[in-house]
Amino acid sequence: MKKSDNTLNGAEIFFECLKREKVEHIFGYPGGAxxxxxxxxxxxxxxxxxxxxxxxxxxxxxxxxxxxxxxxxVVLVTSGPGATNTVTGIADAYMDSVPVVIFTGQVPxxxxxxxxxxxxxxxxxxxxxxKHSFLVRDVKELALTIRKAFYIASTGRPGPVLVDLPKDVxxxxxxxxxxxxxxxxGYKPTYKGHTNQIKKVAEVIAAAKxxxxxxxxxxxxxxxxxxxxxxxRENKLPVAMTLQGLGxxxxxxxxxxxxxxxxxxxxxxxxxxxxxxxxxxxxxxDDRVTxxxxxxxxxxxxxxxxxxxTCIDKNVVVDxxxxxxxKHIIAEIASEMPNxxxxxxxxxxxxxxxxxxxxxxxxNDGRLRTEFVIEKIFQKTxxxxxxxxxxxxxxxxxxxxxxxxxxxxxxTSGGLGTMGFSIPAAIGASFAVKDRPIxxxxxxxxxxxxxxxxxxxxxxxxxxxxxxxxxxxxxxxxQWQELFHAEKFxxxxxxxxxxxxxxxxxxFGIESYSTDNPKEVDSLLDKAFSVNDRAILLEFKxxxxxxxxxxxxSGGSISDMMVKRLNPKRMI
Amino acid sequence: MKHTIxxxxxxxxxxxxxxxxxxxxxxxxxxxISIGETEIAEISRMTIVTEGDDQIIDQVVKxxxxxxxxxxxxxxxxxxxxxxxxxxxxxGLHKGSMEQIKNICDIFRGxxxxxxxxxxxIEVTGPPDKIDAAVNVLAPFGIKEMAxxxxxxxKRGEQLKIQKKENIxx
Ligand SMILES: Cc1ncc(C[n+]2csc(CCOP(=O)(O)OP(=O)(O)O)c2C)c(N)n1
Ligand SMILES: [Mg+2]
Numbered sequence: 001m002k003k004s005d006n007t008l009n010g011a012e013i014f015f016e017c018l019k020r021e022k023v024e025h026i027f028g029y030p031g032g033a034x035x036x037x038x039x040x041x042x043x044x045x046x047x048x049x050x051x052x053x054x055x056x057x058x059x060x061x062x063x064x065x066x067x068x069x070x071x072x073x074v075v076l077v078t079s080g081p082g083a084t085n086t087v088t089g090i091a092d093a094y095m096d097s098v099p100v101v102i103f104t105g106q107v108p109x110x111x112x113x114x115x116x117x118x119x120x121x122x123x124x125x126x127x128x129x130x131k132h133s134f135l136v137r138d139v140k141e142l143a144l145t146i147r148k149a150f151y152i153a154s155t156g157r158p159g160p161v162l163v164d165l166p167k168d169v170x171x172x173x174x175x176x177x178x179x180x181x182x183x184x185x186g187y188k189p190t191y192k193g194h195t196n197q198i199k200k201v202a203e204v205i206a207a208a209k210x211x212x213x214x215x216x217x218x219x220x221x222x223x224x225x226x227x228x229x230x231x232x233r234e235n236k237l238p239v240a241m242t243l244q245g246l247g248x249x250x251x252x253x254x255x256x257x258x259x260x261x262x263x264x265x266x267x268x269x270x271x272x273x274x275x276x277x278x279x280x281x282x283x284x285x286d287d288r289v290t291x292x293x294x295x296x297x298x299x300x301x302x303x304x305x306x307x308x309x310t311c312i313d314k315n316v317v318v319d320x321x322x323x324x325x326x327k328h329i330i331a332e333i334a335s336e337m338p339n340x341x342x343x344x345x346x347x348x349x350x351x352x353x354x355x356x357x358x359x360x361x362x363x364n365d366g367r368l369r370t371e372f373v374i375e376k377i378f379q380k381t382x383x384x385x386x387x388x389x390x391x392x393x394x395x396x397x398x399x400x401x402x403x404x405x406x407x408x409x410x411x412t413s414g415g416l417g418t419m420g421f422s423i424p425a426a427i428g429a430s431f432a433v434k435d436r437p438i439x440x441x442x443x444x445x446x447x448x449x450x451x452x453x454x455x456x457x458x459x460x461x462x463x464x465x466x467x468x469x470x471x472x473x474x475x476x477x478x479q480w481q482e483l484f485h486a487e488k489f490x491x492x493x494x495x496x497x498x499x500x501x502x503x504x505x506x507x508f509g510i511e512s513y514s515t516d517n518p519k520e521v522d523s524l525l526d527k528a529f530s531v532n533d534r535a536i537l538l539e540f541k542x543x544x545x546x547x548x549x550x551x552x553x554s555g556g557s558i559s560d561m562m563v564k565r566l567n568p569k570r571m572i
Numbered sequence: 573m574k575h576t577i578x579x580x581x582x583x584x585x586x587x588x589x590x591x592x593x594x595x596x597x598x599x600x601x602x603x604x605i606s607i608g609e610t611e612i613a614e615i616s617r618m619t620i621v622t623e624g625d626d627q628i629i630d631q632v633v634k635x636x637x638x639x640x641x642x643x644x645x646x647x648x649x650x651x652x653x654x655x656x657x658x659x660x661x662x663x664g665l666h667k668g669s670m671e672q673i674k675n676i677c678d679i680f681r682g683x684x685x686x687x688x689x690x691x692x693x694i695e696v697t698g699p700p701d702k703i704d705a706a707v708n709v710l711a712p713f714g715i716k717e718m719a720x721x722x723x724x725x726x727k728r729g730e731q732l733k734i735q736k737k738e739n740i741x742x
Pocket of ligand 2: 008144392443444445470472473474
């Protein structure tokens with residue numbers, strides 16, 4: 001490939017750069033503007049290109065890969081429609097701070113702005129949903145741009161970076177010099193926390209009577225789970241996690257309160273409401289967590305540790321902010337602790353709340369329920385699997401009933417709430433994780449939103465267990481219709497219009513099973529866990545009109561928390 | 573409250589759009605914005621006048637800082653600084669009004685930069701409230717068109733300095 005004088009064309013430089021970034025997998029879909037790249041890709045052997053069936057799938061796959069591995073996910077698509085198809089995925093990665101680099105083809109430079117065939121201003125379109133983006137205007141800038149793109153995507157608060165590559169840039173030649181260092185004077189993430197503030201944090205926690213750790217996805221991204229576990233256990237601090245934070249601290253630990261927020265556990269939310277010191281670690285006081293901000297942890301002294309200064313005082317004004325890398329800061333707080341706080345009574349109180357209002361569901365009428373399925377999956381995998389959920393009721397039930405024991409094993413679309421995330425993200429994760437089962441859990445609605453990727457799963461023989469929780473409804477929307485929209489079940493009933501999911505799976509070449517019988521759940525799951533060299537699909541037909549509780553209504557306070565259905569006769 | 577924020581940005585393709593997108597995306601207000609060269613070729617200075625309470629201004633500054641192409645962000649509200657704006661004001665002429673307009677122009681140390689039988693154009697420079705005053709006084713004569721440059725501003729005494737180059741190695 002290399003010529004003696006080291007003059008390479010853009011496509012060769014592209015792959016030389018990916019090699020140096022240690023890229024091993026790239027999710028993509030070809031087209032006119034990137035043909036030159038695909039020409040060279042044909043002979044590249046240091047990485048595997050995974051052909052998806054829709055560019056949105058490529059981005060979610062890259063997200064799944066990145067979230068599961070901590071590495072940067074890479075996407076390659078063509079211009080115009082290829083690029084615009086990535087938009088939802090990019091927005092998703094932006095909201096959940098996932099490091100992804102998206103390479104889009106672009107029409108030749110001299111045609112930009114001419115409404116040329118398959119031209120779209122993708123840099124403009126994605127500006128508000130990327131951490132940064134580049135239009136490469138000269139092949140001489142290509143190597144440095146790629147270097148910067150990976151650097152920006154993966155450092156600080158991670159996020160998607162888009163690199164737009166005009167066709168002529170990829171084809172033209174220049175001398176290849178790999179930039180070893182990147183210098184971006186406007187971008188210097190703060191990693192080291194302020195020493196005095198960290199001391200102060202330790203003192204405040206040590207003096208607390210009712211401290212609570214409020215843990216978000218930042219702890220997982222920074223690789224701080226071990227530090228967190230040590231810190232929480234040594235100081236007997238209860239841990240409530242956000243949807244993205246699940247897995248940051250072992251869900252089976254006594255100190256874990258599970259998830260807080262809208263569908264959080266009763267005891268986690270009561271703990272938030274009653275704590276005297278709230279320590280937010282890598283979380284962003286999202287509205288699904290806080291509800292009404294005025295009443296959120298209203299009596300607590302609030303500490304906020306985050307790498308992104310814009311998160312601080314954005315939604316909730318805090319008493320003590322610390323900007324920096326949460327992993328290191330947790331370790332430093334731990335080492336500054338003068339003494340552990342007295343939390344015995346507080347933990348007892350939390351346990352009383354646990355007993356007062358445990359997570360329960362009806363399990364003796366012989367009908368199948370989501371909670372039962374998730375509990376079974378949890379029991380069989382002991383919280384060690386990688387579980388990739390879609391968006392809706394099944395997502396919340398999974399968050400409640402699957403107790404993740406490891407970081408990077410809960411993959412879900414939290415910020416954007418993108419239906420259609422699970423199938424491609426699970427496929428992506430399967431290229432990163434080989435030693436643990438990967439389970440994709442979708443609703444019957446969301447399963448149809450990137451259903452085309454089943455063939456990607458079949459073609460690459462990825463050992464993903466695709467689970468469909470079929471309640472014949474857009475269940476979460478139905479729940480809001482019942483609770484807040486006068487029971488007008490407008491366009492959420494899919495019972496007459498769902499496909500036969502077993503036939504669908506089989507058409508894609510995936511062994512598929514279905515049941516509505518609780519007694520068959522065990523054997524079907526055992527079957528699925530015995531298959532490790534290819535995908536398998538299980539459809540669980542569950543009761544139709546169930547609802548997820550507890551629920552703090554949007555914008556409400558903990559005192560508005562609903563713990564069960566108000567009108568039980570609707571339980572059909 | 574009104575704040576004037578001075579932003580040094582890389583003179584890159586799209587750097588300005590990113591700032592504008594951030595303002596509109598976050599729902600922040602832009603009262604005026606100006607952009608131009610600085611003493612360093614690759615760096616431009618944007619001067620943005622925005623409005624909001626302390627929490628909003630804190631967010632504006634942080635969000636600006638967060639953009640990769642911004643090098644330095646200073647809220648001039650907490651500093652001694654000089655603000656200047658330039659306005660071109662075209663006024664219709666009526667019988668006898670020319671002399672009066674000329675007098676007003678002198679009072680504001682403006683200059684007449686264009687004249688025809690029907691209209692004259694005045695250039696006024698100064699702090700924004702001076703421009704406001706000139707506009708108020710000239711309004712009764714019938715302003716046909718006006719263009720204001722938006723504010724440019726600098727800290728007094730000391731200049732914003734660019735961070736020393738340091739290498740990030742990863
Ligand atoms: C792309 C997209 N469109 C619409 C929505 C709104 N929405 C949120 S949950 C939901 C219902 C999902 O239904 P299903 O996939 O069957 O899951 P269930 O809630 O029944 O478990 C919908 C439509 C969304 N989150 N994403
Ligand atoms: Mg459903």
